[in-house]
Amino acid sequence: MTPVIARLRRFVVALACFVPALAGAQDDFRPFSKEQIDQLTAQVALFPDALLSQVLMAATYPADVAEAALWSRASPDEKGDAAVALVADKPWDPSVQSLVAFPQVVVMMGENPTWVKDLGDAFLLQPEDVMDSVQRLRTAAQRAGNLATNEHVNVTVETRPPADFVQVVGAPPPPPQVIVIEQRNPQVVFVPMYNPVHVFGPWMWPMHPPVFIPPPVGFWWYRPVAVGIWWGVGVGVTHAIWGRPHWWSRSVTINVHHHNRIHVRHPIDRWDPGRGDVNWSHRPDRRRDIPYRGGDRTRDQLQRRADRVDREQFRGRDVDRSRAEQALRDRGVSTDRDALRDRNRDDLRRQAQGLDPGRSRELDRGAARDRAQSIDRDAVRDRAQSIDRDAVRDRAQSIDRDAVRDRAQSIDRDAARDRAQSIDRGAARDRAQNVDRDAARDRAQNVDRDVARDRARDMDRGGTREQRVPALQGVDHRQARQEIDRGRASRESIQRPAGAPAQRPAGTPVQRPRSAEAQPAQGQRQGAAQGQRPQGQRPSGAAQGTRPQGGSRSR
Amino acid sequence: MIKLGLGAAVGALLAVAPAAFAQQAFPTPLAAAEALVDGVARHDDEAIARTLGKDYAKVLPVPSTSSEDVTTFLASWAHARRIVAAGDAKAWLEVGRYGWTLPIPIVKGASGWSFDISATADELRARRIGRNELDAIQVMRAYVDAQGEYKAGEGRGRYAARLVAQPDKRDGLYWPSKVGTPPSPLGPYVAKGAPYGGYRFRQLPETDAAAAGALPVFVGWPDKWDDTGVKTFIVDRDGVVRQKDLGQESAARARAMSAFVPDASWQKVD
Numbered sequence: 067m068t069p070v071i072a073r074l075r076r077f078v079v080a081l082a083c084f085v086p087a088l089a090g091a092q093d094d095f096r097p098f099s100k101e102q103i104d105q106l107t108a109q110v111a112l113f114p115d116a117l118l119s120q121v122l123m124a125a126t127y128p129a130d131v132a133e134a135a136l137w138s139r140a141s142p143d144e145k146g147d148a149a150v151a152l153v154a155d156k157p158w159d160p161s162v163q164s165l166v167a168f169p170q171v172v173v174m175m176g177e178n179p180t181w182v183k184d185l186g187d188a189f190l191l192q193p194e195d196v197m198d199s200v201q202r203l204r205t206a207a208q209r210a211g212n213l214a215t216n217e218h219v220n221v222t223v224e225t226r227p228p229a230d231f232v233q234v235v236g237a238p239p240p241p242p243q244v245i246v247i248e249q250r251n252p253q254v255v256f257v258p259m260y261n262p263v264h265v266f267g268p269w270m271w272p273m274h275p276p277v278f279i280p281p282p283v284g285f286w287w288y289r290p291v292a293v294g295i296w297w298g299v300g301v302g303v304t305h306a307i308w309g310r311p312h313w314w315s316r317s318v319t320i321n322v323h324h325h326n327r328i329h330v331r332h333p334i335d336r337w338d339p340g341r342g343d344v345n346w347s348h349r350p351d352r353r354r355d356i357p358y359r360g361g362d363r364t365r366d367q368l369q370r371r372a373d374r375v376d377r378e379q380f381r382g383r384d385v386d387r388s389r390a391e392q393a394l395r396d397r398g399v400s401t402d403r404d405a406l407r408d409r410n411r412d413d414l415r416r417q418a419q420g421l422d423p424g425r426s427r428e429l430d431r432g433a434a435r436d437r438a439q440s441i442d443r444d445a446v447r448d449r450a451q452s453i454d455r456d457a458v459r460d461r462a463q464s465i466d467r468d469a470v471r472d473r474a475q476s477i478d479r480d481a482a483r484d485r486a487q488s489i490d491r492g493a494a495r496d497r498a499q500n501v502d503r504d505a506a507r508d509r510a511q512n513v514d515r516d517v518a519r520d521r522a523r524d525m526d527r528g529g530t531r532e533q534r535v536p537a538l539q540g541v542d543h544r545q546a547r548q549e550i551d552r553g554r555a556s557r558e559s560i561q562r563p564a565g566a567p568a569q570r571p572a573g574t575p576v577q578r579p580r581s582a583e584a585q586p587a588q589g590q591r592q593g594a595a596q597g598q599r600p601q602g603q604r605p606s607g608a609a610q611g612t613r614p615q616g617g618s619r620s621r
Numbered sequence: 622m623i624k625l626g627l628g629a630a631v632g633a634l635l636a637v638a639p640a641a642f643a644q645q646a647f648p649t650p651l652a653a654a655e656a657l658v659d660g661v662a663r664h665d666d667e668a669i670a671r672t673l674g675k676d677y678a679k680v681l682p683v684p685s686t687s688s689e690d691v692t693t694f695l696a697s698w699a700h701a702r703r704i705v706a707a708g709d710a711k712a713w714l715e716v717g718r719y720g721w722t723l724p725i726p727i728v729k730g731a732s733g734w735s736f737d738i739s740a741t742a743d744e745l746r747a748r749r750i751g752r753n754e755l756d757a758i759q760v761m762r763a764y765v766d767a768q769g770e771y772k773a774g775e776g777r778g779r780y781a782a783r784l785v786a787q788p789d790k791r792d793g794l795y796w797p798s799k800v801g802t803p804p805s806p807l808g809p810y811v812a813k814g815a816p817y818g819g820y821r822f823r824q825l826p827e828t829d830a831a832a833a834g835a836l837p838v839f840v841g842w843p844d845k846w847d848d849t850g851v852k853t854f855i856v857d858r859d860g861v862v863r864q865k866d867l868g869q870e871s872a873a874r875a876r877a878m879s880a881f882v883p884d885a886s887w888q889k890v891d
Contacts, residue, residue, distance in 0.1 A: 542717060545755060
């Protein structure tokens with residue numbers, strides 16, 4: 067233990083020296099040039115796709131990577147899922163924790179902190195250029211005869227974007243072709259070792275030689291590589307890899323099922339329940355002290371981007387909810403009771419899928435009834451169309467064995483069996499391949515019918531099988547405290563007529579002077595406004611209303 | 622006949638039995654909490670009845686099957702727990718890492734500390750309101766995002782003057798999107814005014830200022846005041862989110878709003 071601490075201390079000192087050295091660079095607002103990015107990506111461009119995406123994400127947290135490298139050096143035999151489990155308590159970003167599954171990668175990254183920081187910054191600020199650079203280098207390696215399908219990986223060239231590819235207005239045109247490197251066995255990852263000076267053929271930029279980090283001597287994975295690629299020793303993983311690059315759209319997505327299986331303590335807890343994949347987004351609050359290229363301006367920009375991504379789910383596109391409604395309408399049900407039961411079921415399903423269960427509870431009875439009753443035909447059609455899209459993508463992306471197993475374990479048996487029987491890998495692939503509108507619509511209708519049938523069956527049997535315990539819900543909500551404080555503050559701030567109960571009968575107008583309506587910025591203002599009423603008659607709740615509003619919340 | 626009478630007597634006795642447990646008082650709030658958690662962990666409804674009182678089932682029903690809520694609660698309890706005092710005679714049990722407290726206060730009586738389940742419904746309502754309000758604020762900000770996206774794309778430099786686009790047009794923030802095309806900036810739930818997370822939303826009609834290129838004002842109000850939310854929120858022309866309690870008539874007042882004139886009563890949301 068002591069040597070590790072000593073090493074850590076040495077590292078911190080080294081880092082302290084290293085940071086001022088970067089001080090000049092952090093004011094550098096210029097983008098990286100093509101040559102510079104090729105220098106940075108050369109070391110990892112030939113990694114299998116999924117592993118490469120993990121490296122890129124982790125590189126945006128250089129301080130975490132440095133600590134993880136020390137950890138891996140100290141425990142060189144820990145790898146795979148077991149290693150990830152061992153570092154679950156470390157304050158590192160999940161992408162870095164996951165990378166510990168591959169000690170050869172983490173230790174390599176630990177050898178050159180400057181390279182890690184630059185690679186991460188390039189990926190943050192110029193992701194498209196980084197993705198294009200990787201493709202450029204892969205093409206070169208292929209041309210040099212060093213990159214081809216073998217017993218460890220499949221190397222395929224795609225010359226046409228997938229059917230569902232959408233060219234975003236204003237984005238650069240898609241690349242002419244992409245080279246995909248996939249593990250043959252998704253659960254065994256081989257980390258290639260190569261010398262970037264040679265593997266790509268004659269290096270394109272003589273003035274900008276590639277960054278080469280020779281593997282440190284003495285580890286189980288070590289082997290000097292002169293020419294070509296050594297594919298090393300396979301590392302078995304189940305959920306440690308959850309990133310995936312999308313070469314055509316030049317982005318990286320996260321498989322939430324895998325992510326949450328392995329990072330139980332840092333789950334992605336609020337996401338569109340129908341989607342298995344979400345766009346990756348960097349969290350500046352986890353960056354720690356390492357500055358960004360471009361300094362605070364970059365940090366602000368990245369923070370705004372992260373907030374914006376967080377808010378995506380608040381745009382009213384809740385797929386699951388719309389499905390539930392569709393099912394209700396199909397059955398022509400609009401009674402409060404049924405709505406309530408459905409809600410419980412939805413709660414279950416969402417929780418089973420790892421969604422923050424709190425989101426589903428606010429559907430109150432009236433709301434469900436309103437919705438079931440007040441939907442006109444156009445709305446139904448609209449929704450059916452927009453559901454199709456999502457439903458298709460969901461299925462194409464998020465159905466895999468794990469998801470099926472997860473669901474089978476936590477949802478009730480019948481539903482799980484239904485699903486397990488109709489979803490298998492072949493079917494998922496088939497679906498992904500021939501996505502067309504009609505088929506998609508048919509499918510969406512089938513889904514709704516199934517959901518409706520499940521529900522009808524449930525009700526016949528007298529309601530849901532798993533009981534919810536409202537008083538115990540929300541323990542694992544990251545925002546639990548803010549929710550409680552805000553709710554109490556809002557209720558306490560209500561200025562009730564003297565002696566009135568908390569719940570006024572409906573339709574009773576509340577007479578109050580205009581000034582008293584003002585929400586006080588500070589406690590004393592509220593005191594002043596209420597001073598018009600005799601103090602003694604004020605309900606105790608209002609007397610405590612001097613607490614500042616929950617606006618103090620920050621995300 | 623006698624048999625029947627005996628059966629009835631036994632039945633009556635069984636029915637009365639749970640009520641026979643008097644609610645227990647404990648020397649400290651923590652002791653009360655430990656007794657409750659012990660009962661929950663063992664699925665022991667008698668123990669729970671003793672700690673919470675006879676109406677415990679309304680608040681904390683003992684799940685007959687495995688319950689995710691109970692499991693999560695117990696796991697969080699194992700991780701961290703403490704008693705948060707609220708004055709001399711009231712305390713809350715805090716569990717887990719996120720500052721969550723059990724919505725059943727522990728109060729001091731003549732014989733010691735005991736759970737007060739009569740306060741639970743109110744506490745749960747406050748939490749619902751808090752959660753909905755926080756979410757509604759996010760919706761307000763997501764509206765600003767959506768308008769920004771629209772302006773940069775379909776709107777060609779102009780904000781959308783309506784939430785729902787007219788049929789076959791893209792003059793609003795929401796339109797039905799076909800398979801394989803990007804979704805509209807806003808989803809149907811917010812755009813069409815249905816209750817979403819206990820709130821409803823609308824955009825104020827276009828005015829001269831909107832025609833001049835300012836952000837259209839957006840309002841979100843609680844579907845049921847003091848039940849699904851208290852505050853009404855607004856995005857002003859500068860994209861700033863503000864809040865105000867419009868009282869019992871929140872819905873009517875928010876729907877009737879035709880223009881927003883900022884004044885001090887609308888407090889800025891940080």
